[in-house]
Amino acid sequence: MPTLRHTYNFPTRIEYGPGAMKDLVVIIKREGFKKGLIVTDEGIVKAGIAEILQKEFNSAGIDVVIFSRVKSNPIDANAYDGAKVYKESKSEFVVGLGGGSPIDTAKVVKCLATHDGPLEKYDDAKGGDKYIQNNMPPFYAIPTTAGTGSEVGRSSVITIQSTNKKTIIFSPYLMPTIAVLDPEVTVSLPPGLTAATGVDAFVHNLEAYLMDVFHPFADGIAREGIYRSFKYLPHAVENGNDIAARGEMLMASAMGATAFQKGLGVNHSIAHALGVFYDTHHGLANAAVLVEVMKYNLKSLNVKQKLASLGPLLNTKSDAEAVINAIENWLISLNMPVNLKSFSIPAIDAQRIEDYALEDPCCPLNPRKVEKGDVLKIIQQLL
Ligand SMILES: [Fe+2]
Structure with a gap:
């Protein structure tokens, strides 16, 4: 490219x-x-x-x-x-x-x-x-x-x-x-919302970075945004008056949106569906599906290599599975959902979530091509 x-x-x-x-x-x-x-x-x-x-x-x-x-x-x-x-x-x-x-x-x-x-x-x-x-x-x-x-x-x-x-x-x-x-x-944003919105910023940086688009500027910004949100979000959640951590998160958020001019992926497509059907908070929706979507995207060699390269930024090994584990533990430490069990979504709805997600403009940009039935499987894993 x-x-x-x-x-x-x-x-x-x-x-x-x-x-x-x-x-x-x-x-x-x-x-x-x-x-x-x-x-x-x-x-x-x-x-x-x-x-x-x-x-x-x-x-x-x-x-x-x-x-x-x-x-x-x-x-x-x-x-x-x-x-x-x-x-x-x-x-x-x-x-x-x-x-x-x-x-x-x-x-x-x-x-x-x-x-x-x-x-x-x-x-x-x-x-x-x-x-x-x-x-x-x-x-x-x-x-x-x-x-x-x-x-x-x-x-x-x-x-x-x-x-x-x-x-x-x-x-x-x-x-x-x-x-x-x-x-x-x-500073007045309560811990729960600080965490949910901060996770959205993290996912913007991550999805943008994993995207197969030639954009070295955005990639550099995304890696810095991933590092900053991962490091400083727990501080902002722990102490809302931590001006330095709040400032770092504002930067990570702006960096995420700058980076995602590359595009976003199926994580956001599913989050958009959950927002429309259940009015789910966008950050919570992104958190809930993130681990499963990363595992799904691992089939792409590019994604695997890029995830592995994030290891040193997230204080873990340069290995894709280790990075996914670190992100899952980070979400749990922030009290974020890592599945959809608490969302009371009827199993029968999985199909309409997939139908919506496949039509979502972010979906075609996902680094692994999303086929019919793929989102269904992701949702079924999470319910
Ligand atoms: Fe978002």
């Missing part, structure tokens, strides 16, 4: 470090904006983070409206509602504040601020990216979790209600103008 043509894109401007969220207000003020929209969710409002940011804007003379009607697995209606508020409030910029759901929704809100619906038109799987123009308002992303890395990504995952499918809206123009990685913003 080194002999083929490739196009690479690397992340947006990143403002990293404690205090970066407050500094963003200064940056926006310098741009001369007077009105803006904060897209967030109810959890962030309850945690008081949206209000802190709103007050910061107000003291700088900038009027901001908070839109918080975003579901944990966001739907198109959330984006339509947010775009309506954006237009009615005559906002000049969008801030996405929260985990992946508010930031992904904010990306679509900024798109709908200057693009007509319906959202189906922009479905990446149907070539919808060609309709997305570079005429959208400035967009600032502030993650409050370290997981999706949506703040450095060019895509948004949103469920379109008419099809009940998680749909990818993609365009380089969806990339945030600035990504704000402020570890102080993530």
Whole structure:
């Protein structure tokens, strides 16, 4: 593959470090904006983070409206509602504040601020990216979790209600103008959610690294992201106020999303199915299927060699099975599920999970070709 043509894109401007969220207000003020929209969710409002940011804007003379009607697995209606508020409030910029759901929704809100619906038109799987123009308002992303890395990504995952499918809206123009990685913003995240979102970041780095795509830049970033999340997530879970560990996890999360421009694999396809059918938290879903999916992918010699090469980063032998064991023990130590036994999924549902996963856009990129019946076997092992 080194002999083929490739196009690479690397992340947006990143403002990293404690205090970066407050500094963003200064940056926006310098741009001369007077009105803006904060897209967030109810959890962030309850945690008081949206209000802190709103007050910061107000003291700088900038009027901001908070839109918080975003579901944990966001739907198109959330984006339509947010775009309506954006237009009615005559906002000049969008801030996405929260985990992946508010930031992904904010990306679509900024798109709908200057693009007509319906959202189906922009479905990446149907070539919808060609309709997305570079005429959208400035967009600032502030993650409050370290997981999706949506703040450095060019895509948004949103469920379109008419099809009940998680749909990818993609365009380089969806990339945030600035990504704000402020570890102080993530300290209030409870241990369970810290672990689940952090595992998502780990899986992004891992699936991206294992992918058979020639992308040495992304591979280097992914290996560093694997190392950082494996090492620092237990510290962030153990002590939520550990600013250094929180910062490392924000970096690992942004690295994961940077690396997964290579693509993701069947682990995410199954996690997407579990999210759509059972509203399972995306990080928990990824954790629950990870060990079995790694074992499944071992049939690929490339995967076997790459997993083995991770040994020294995970404090274990340079051996694929040892690496899988280390990852399984790590998940257990973080109180993460390593099967689907606690999810109350009826055995009869295994088929519809497979049907969904095989149609998922991540599936064809898996390093081992996924055939009919393969996902079924993985699910049956886990139930
Ligand atoms: Fe993910």
